[in-house]
Amino acid sequence: MRKASGADPRKRKGLIIVNTGEGKGKSTAAFGLALRAAGNKMNVFIMQFMKGQWKAGERKAFEKLAPYVEMVPMGDGFTWDTKNIEQDKATAKKAFEIVKEKLNSKKYQMVIFEEINYVLHYKFLHEEEVLQTIKNKPEMTHVVCTGRNAPRQLIEIADLVTEMKMIKHPFDEQGIPAQKGIEF
Amino acid sequence: MRKASGADPRKRKGLIIVNTGEGKGKSTAAFGLALRAAGNKMNVFIMQFMKGQWKAGERKAFEKLAPYVEMVPMGDGFTWDTKNIEQDKATAKKAFEIVKEKLNSKKYQMVIFEEINYVLHYKFLHEEEVLQTIKNKPEMTHVVCTGRNAPRQLIEIADLVTEMKMIKHPFDEQGIPAQKGIEF
Numbered sequence: 001m002r003k004a005s006g007a008d009p010r011k012r013k014g015l016i017i018v019n020t021g022e023g024k025g026k027s028t029a030a031f032g033l034a035l036r037a038a039g040n041k042m043n044v045f046i047m048q049f050m051k052g053q054w055k056a057g058e059r060k061a062f063e064k065l066a067p068y069v070e071m072v073p074m075g076d077g078f079t080w081d082t083k084n085i086e087q088d089k090a091t092a093k094k095a096f097e098i099v100k101e102k103l104n105s106k107k108y109q110m111v112i113f114e115e116i117n118y119v120l121h122y123k124f125l126h127e128e129e130v131l132q133t134i135k136n137k138p139e140m141t142h143v144v145c146t147g148r149n150a151p152r153q154l155i156e157i158a159d160l161v162t163e164m165k166m167i168k169h170p171f172d173e174q175g176i177p178a179q180k181g182i183e184f
Numbered sequence: 185m186r187k188a189s190g191a192d193p194r195k196r197k198g199l200i201i202v203n204t205g206e207g208k209g210k211s212t213a214a215f216g217l218a219l220r221a222a223g224n225k226m227n228v229f230i231m232q233f234m235k236g237q238w239k240a241g242e243r244k245a246f247e248k249l250a251p252y253v254e255m256v257p258m259g260d261g262f263t264w265d266t267k268n269i270e271q272d273k274a275t276a277k278k279a280f281e282i283v284k285e286k287l288n289s290k291k292y293q294m295v296i297f298e299e300i301n302y303v304l305h306y307k308f309l310h311e312e313e314v315l316q317t318i319k320n321k322p323e324m325t326h327v328v329c330t331g332r333n334a335p336r337q338l339i340e341i342a343d344l345v346t347e348m349k350m351i352k353h354p355f356d357e358q359g360i361p362a363q364k365g366i367e368f
Contacts, residue, residue: 015354019209023346028216029209032242035219036212039245058216061223064248161351162207168345170199 014109014141015159016134020117020150023164030112030144031058037142038068042109046071047099049092049147050115070108072098092124100133103141110142117147117154127151198293198325199343200318204301204334207348214296214328215242221326222252226293230255231283233276233331234299254292256282276308284317287325294326301331301338311335 017033019026034044046062048071062069074095103111113134119125135157137143145154155161201217203210218228230246232255246253258279287295297318303309319341321327329338339345 018351020351021349024344025203025209025213025216025346025348028220029213029348030216031219032209032212032214032216035215035245036241039241039243039248057220057223059223061219061249064223065245155352158352159354160208162209163349163351164209164213165205165347165349166345167202167204167347168339168342170343 013139014137014143016137016157017142017144018117018150018154018158018161019144019146019164020148020155020161021163021165022148023166024169025164026146026148027114029162029164030114030146033142033144034062034069034110034112035065037110038065041068043067043107044069044110044112045099045102045108046112046114047095047102048073048114049095049119050074089124092119096125096130096133103133103137103143106138106141108141110144111137112144113146115147116145117150119147120151120154121147121149127153131157197323198321198327200321200341201326201328202301202334202338202342202345203328203330203348204332204339204345205347205349206332207350208353209348210330210332211298213346213348214298214330217326217328218246218253218294218296219249221294222249225252227251227291228253228294228296229283229286229292230296230298231279231286232257232298233279233303234258273308276303280309280314280317287317287321287327290322290325292325294328295321296328297330299331300329301334303331304335304338305331305333311337315341 019029030046034046037044046069059071062071072095074091099111099113102108116125116130120127120130131151131153134143134145134154145158150161203213214230218230221228230253243255246255256279258275283295283297286292300309300314304311304314315335315337318327318329318338329342334345
């Protein structure tokens, strides 16, 4: 029984959700959560930590869900140029400061750290700082972290962790190119 | 290289996508695909094969994505009443006939068979008939099938199969009740 009475020790709270694994659907499921939240008139903020990942389809759809979904791609100057890793780190840090401020503003009931696992895995951000920020999030705010290779410590503080496991992929087996509406 | 030139044997086509497994995100990722497709001005039809699964959040959000996303919950009279399994089968069959007609109308670029795996697993529909319908779908239409226990034969005809694997779940470990914006 999952009633939410006052006496129930299991009170409502914002969850820390992690979508990880090698398979598809990590970001897509996060966007599905944003869709559902927006339908419930909850405010959603999405920070995209990887450049060039914003696809026209979801951007246009989120525009229709305004004012509930707000999304920011990391600085346009961001290139993951391994020849200039310090600059990349500075850009990631700037993006993190923005999402951290949004998170702590309590204006949003859901904050999505899109591809943060990737950024953490490659040490573009200081893991401990990111974890502390997420751990100390406003109580009622849901935080969603996506990307392969979720750090072990993030999984430890998370409430809900799903691994998207690839069973079959069309690019592997059939050489089908990326499909409009699926991949972008 | 994934160019889509005429000479390229890997031509664009509609994919058969399956989201299965015990974890979260199967339907949510399908809804994320619907969102992305709608943003690309593609028409999406969703048949929901399980009663009471339509949550207010996604319904309201999809309304904002009109006219691109159309969804139909299986007949209201549907109860999964095991005392009347023949009636349940008839209802499932009716829902299947609707989605089959929508699929073959070629009006939709994406058709989502929401929780069809569940219905197939419990033999509420004739598996071979469903598989043939999906296999013979219009070439350019994407079909998305969700639910636990995807039948082996469905996985065989699918292009993209992802297993959502539960690593950590808040209801198990902490007894947190279902959260607005996440579960409904």
